[in-house]
Amino acid sequence: MLKKRKCKCGFEVAVRTSWTNENPGRKFIACKLYNHDTGHRGCQFFEWLDEDPLEWQRDVINTLIAEKHRFATDLSLLRGRVALIEHEKKRLTNEMERMKKKTEKRKGCESSCKHQIVKTDHVGLALVIGGLVMLSVVVSVVVVKVVG
Known part of the structure; x- marks a missing residue:
């Protein structure tokens, strides 16, 4: 179903995962021209696929991500x-x-x-x-x- 959706540029939307502190692990669809590193968003098409996590869920996910990075560094x-x-x-x-x-x-x-x-x-x-x-x-x- 998502593959058939197109953004305003005419491309099929891309399914992505957010790893920001505000929205860790949240799925969204966006224009294929979206580039997190440069901030370029193509036609600006963006839509969350799941619900906003609760505050405690966000805290737990961010803590786990930080621990994962610490363990990777230690290793x-x-x-x-x-x-x-x-x-x-x-x-x-x-x-x-x-x-x-x-x-x-x-x-x-x-x-x-x-x-x-x-x-x-x-x-x-x-x-x-x-x-x-x-x-x-x-x-x-x-x-x-x-x-x-």
């Missing part, structure tokens, strides 16, 4: 943090691999040299492992925040 921030943590995890893993290779290269040293290198590498390896444990805890917390 975006958390995704960015997860990406940074993943990058740091990759960097630490590469560092640990580099240290393992360095340790393997030094295994051919004399026993006194070997003793000193093993001590140094154990400290470095302990720092890397500690960093990975901390990273694992941070990733777990972020995942819990995102998922639950």
Whole structure:
């Protein structure tokens, strides 16, 4: 029925939804040339398809819309943090691999040299492992925040 209706320009009307604070979620028909962003309304044809919401309904809808935007922003921030943590995890893993290779290269040293290198590498390896444990805890917390 609505598709056959035409505005004063001769075009079929367009069914749209208002997301203003005054009329959140209300359906209306308007000239196809209507452009909310520019304010251009074509032939000015406009008609609401539903009733004006009650004040409490308007408040609830606007609150839900605001919460949706807040959650979307929070999710975006958390995704960015997860990406940074993943990058740091990759960097630490590469560092640990580099240290393992360095340790393997030094295994051919004399026993006194070997003793000193093993001590140094154990400290470095302990720092890397500690960093990975901390990273694992941070990733777990972020995942819990995102998922639950």
